Amino acid sequence: MEEKVESKKPQWAMVIDLDRCTGCEACVVACHAENNIRIAGEGPAAGGRSVNWIRVERYYEGEYPDIRVKFMPVMCQHCEEAPCEPVCPVYATYHTDEGLNGQVYNRCVGTRYCANNCPYTVRFFNFLDPVWPEPLSKSLNPEVSVRYRGVMEKCTFCIQRIRKGEDKAKDEGREIRDGDVNPACVQSCTARAMTFGNIADPTSEVARLSKSGRASRLMEELGTKPRVTYLSRGD
Amino acid sequence: MPNRVHAIFDSVPKALAAQAELLREGFERKAITLLSNEPIHQSEEAGGSRSHIGSFAILGGILGATSAVLLTVITTKRVGVVTGGMPIVSPWAFGIIAFELTMLGAILFSLACMLYESGLGRRGALKNYDSSVSEGKIVIFADCSSDLLVEKAERVLGKG
Amino acid sequence: MSKEDVLKSNINSDLLRPVFKTGIGWYITVAISGSLLLAAMGAFGYQLYSGIGVWGLNRPVMWAFDITNFVFWIGISHAGTLISAILRVTGAEWRRPVTRCAEAITVFALMIGAMFPIVHLGRPYLFYWLAPYPNSRGLWPNYRSPLLWDFFAINTYLLGSLIYLYLPLIPDLALVRDKAKGLRHKIYSIASLGWRGTQVQWSRLEKAVGVMAVIIIPVAVSVHTIVSWDFAMTIRPMWHSTIFGPYFVAGAIFSGIAALIMAMAVIRKVFHLEAYLKPIHFNNLGLLLLTMSLLWFYFTFAEYLTSYYGNERVEKAVFQSKISGAYAPLFWAMVVCCFVIPMPILAIKKLRTISGTVAASALIVVGMWLERFLIIVPTLSQPALPFNWGSYRPTWVEITLTAGTFGYFVLLYAVFTKLFPIVAVWEFKEGLTLADHAGSVAEPQRLVAHGD
Known part of the structure; x- marks a missing residue:
């Protein structure tokens, strides 16, 4: 048996404090703007064609008037043992040595098998060519590739920002540290519910938070070892 | 002559x-x-030489299995990409490919052996024939x- | 002159008649099935031009009619090779007029089924990226993916069943060669590879067909098992099941026999082969079909009972949607089509006639298509996180493609009957000779045994 890839590289992870999340969806908007995510339109969106790399799931507990709403931002969990990866016949999705669940658009032939094997339903398929209404078409992020029809896409943990942060740290001749990299969702979170960083560095904020007594991972029982940790009082 | x-x-x-x-x-x-135009099982002629189709099927199977193991192991190591936390060489998964190529080898080798032994597909295979056989x-x-x-x-x- | 002798002298003319004479019905069949195929090709062209978004797929239902058709046609393909191989290996004499008919179904159904993994791709023109060959991308395929297993299994099966169809066809091709003139003679001369009918050739042919029959059985079983593993390898509710392999293989043989019975009934009627495809064949296949119907019910019950009893939240949601939810009408229609009506028809001897078995088969084919749809869509539309639940509705493109597969199948089959004798001439003659011998040789032996 082969050994796991032993890497000195940073291991990216996220912690989301559900007790802080207000469900404002600023992260969703920020993600759309940052990652050139297509606009589906009202009808197609209702038919399941909308693309949201991050979404805020709403769950209601109890009956009116004694009702509680829970919010849970869900994006690709970047599982260490991701079910989506081995089913891809062409290595379009694979595991990077930074623990990211990578998606190579150019390799993808569009079997959609990965999406079917994702228990978190966070993979999105480009069924048609993307169209942006004016003036959104003029605000595309040049650092992110636009995905055309026939390929799968999903949250990348803002890989373009990760690269930029790593380059900066390298230029300054130091290890990566908290604050070097912040994905668009983390940056825009008004409640500061989201934290991003290198979990391999025991002094980092994510490493500290992920050991919290409130920590759990989504559908942990599946053994996918997600890199996203949720904090919740668990009431 | x-x-x-x-x-x-x-x-x-x-x-x-x-x-x-x-x-x-x-x-x-x-x-x-x-x-x-139908086999005559009582004829002496066919018993004259032994058929090697069975042995060729086994040989083809072994070759197929070997090439499957080589193909999967060598090329996967060359790519060397981890997916789903599975080992680079995953015998359980590769075993299925090995099975299919074993069968493919057996099929192709027994076909080739059959064509060779029965002299089919050769130039002039139809010399010495009389179409009254079809009647x-x-x-x-x-x-x-x-x-x-x-x-x-x-x-x-x-x-x- | 016994009845058998009369038959024997007619065999050539009876069985070769469809090859040499073409009726108006044949042209009508080809026209109708051909236009269905053309419509489907148009729909596929439109899909290529616009993107797969013209299908009703969405998130979370990423597979639907496409993979349903894939599994369905691969299932139908188990008619032939598997059934014919099992009957050959076990030496079932009644198989003789049935085998070719069945083997042809296999090859055509497989050709159609194998199209869908290509048709359903987001970028269909890149399907060859699944093949292992040195390429400019510097990549080899990922052998851990069940789709790669599919690729190898289906190609092996397609090649194997083509050869398995072709080998016993060679003497009949030679027969047509001798009867035909002109260009046709030349084509059949090439196709029959210079077959003379020497006893060495006969013995090698029978040996090779025997070996191929033994090889093709595990291949056929592996193909549908691997198709089922496309689902069972995932961690989706009601997909991740250990019985999926045998469940799918049983279902495949089930629908395969049904397709075979229907094809045989049509051929019998159209080409007037009443003396060759007799009620006994429909009776025997009907009994096989009955067995498979019971087996199918057993597997389905076992599968659903485990889901029900396990009472896991995620599985329960899918289970409920099938039993009493949005998919309930389709689910119960499936149970009725696959078991409730066919089982009594096939079990009661009086009803196990030609028309009885054909009626049961037609229902079973519909029921098995529904079964595949119900395995795929309810699971996909209800993922583990209920926030993402969705639904699915096919568009005209998918419906046209599906109709086109049936047109394509009929077209291929019609063309096949025109080019080749649909009942294996030499195998049938051999069977008559063997029966003659059994009649004249076995009798005295039995007397001797009694004398002891």
Whole structure:
């Protein structure tokens, strides 16, 4: 048996404090703007064609008037043992040595098998060519590739920002540290519910938070070892 | 120069009787060919040489399995990409490919062996043929190495 | 002159008649099935031009009609090779007029089924990226993916069943060669590889067909098992099941026999082969179909009972949607089509006639298509996180493609019957000869045995 890839590289992870999340969806908007995510339109969106790399799931507990709403931002969990990866016949999705669940658009032939094997339903398929209404078409992020029809896409943990942060740290001749990299969702979170960083560095904020007594991972029982940790009082 | 004598029979028993008589007259089994449009299981001719189709199927299977193992292991190591936390060489998954290529090898080798042994697909494979076979007749060809045998064959096969 | 002898002298003319004479019905069949195929090709062209978004797929239902058709046609393909191989290996004499008919179904159904993994791709023109060959991308395929297993299994099966169809066809090709003139003679001369009918050729042919029959059985089983593993390898509710392999293989043979019975009934009627495809064949296949119907019910019950009893939240949601939810009408229609109506028809001897078995088969084919749809869509539309639940509705493109597969199948089959004798001439003659021998040889032996 082969050994796991032993890497000195940073291991990216996220912690989301559900007790802080207000469900404002600023992260969703920020993600759309940052990652050139297509606009589906009202009808197609209702038919399941909308693309949201991050979404805020709403769950209601109890009956009116004694009702509680829970919010849970869900994006690709970047599982260490991701079910989506081995089913891809062409290595379009694979595991990077930074623990990211990578998606190579150019390799993808569009079997959609990965999406079917994702228990978190966070993979999105480009069924048609993307169209942006004016003036959104003029605000595309040049650092992110636009995905055309026939390929799968999903949250990348803002890989373009990760690269930029790593380059900066390298230029300054130091290890990566908290604050070097912040994905668009983390940056825009008004409640500061989201934290991003290198979990391999025991002094980092994510490493500290992920050991919290409130920590759990989504559908942990599946053994996918997600890199996203949720904090919740668990009431 | 070998001479070839041939005759057409209406029924299998008559053809078999002629074949038996030729054998008694000193013909070799290989020198007599019976053509028919359905297999004649009582004929001596087929038993003359052993078929290697079974052995070739096994050989093809072994080669198929070997090439499957080499293909999967070498190329996956060359790519060297981790997916789903699975080992680079995943015997459980590769075993399925190995099974299919084992079968593919067996299929192709037994086909090739069959075509070779039955002399099909060769230039001039249809020399020495008589299309009355398709009418249900039995045709016998006798290869004669000497004039004496030609005489005997012509007598047995009822041609003068 | 016994009845068998009369038959024997007619065999050539009876069985070769469809090859040499073409009726108006044949042209009508080809026209109708051909236009269905053309419509499907148009729909596929439109899909290529616009993107797969013209299908009703969405998130979370990423597979639907496409993979349903894939599994369905691969299932139908188990008619032939598997059934014919099992009957050959076990030496079932009644198989003789049935085998070719069945083997042809296999090859055509497989050709159609194998199209869908290509048709359903987001970028269909890149399907060859699944093949292992040195390429400019510097990549080899990922052998861990069940789709790669599919690729190898289906190609092996397609090649194997083509050869398995072709080998016993060679003597009949030679027969047509001898009867035909002109260009046709030349084509059949090439196709029959210079077959003369020497006893060495016969013995090698029978040996090779025997070996191929033994090889093709595990291949056929592996193909549908691997198709089922496309689902079972995932961690989706009601997909991740250990019985999926045998469940799918049983279902495949089930629908395969049904397709075979229907094809045989049509051929019998159209080409007037009443003397060759007799009620006994429909009776025997009907009994096989009955067995498979019971087996199918057993597997389905076992599968659903485990889901029900396990009472896991995620599985329960899918289970409920099938039993009493949005998919309930389709689910119960499936149970009725696959078991409730066919089982009594096939079990009661009086009803196990030609028309009875054909009626049961037609229902079973519909029921098995529904079964595949119900395995795929309810699971996909209800993922583990209920926030993402969705639904699915096919568009005209998918419906046209599906109709086109049936047109394509009929077209291929019609063309096949025109080019080749649909009942194996030499195998049938051999069977008559063997029966003659059994009649004249077995009798005295039995007397001797009694004398002891």
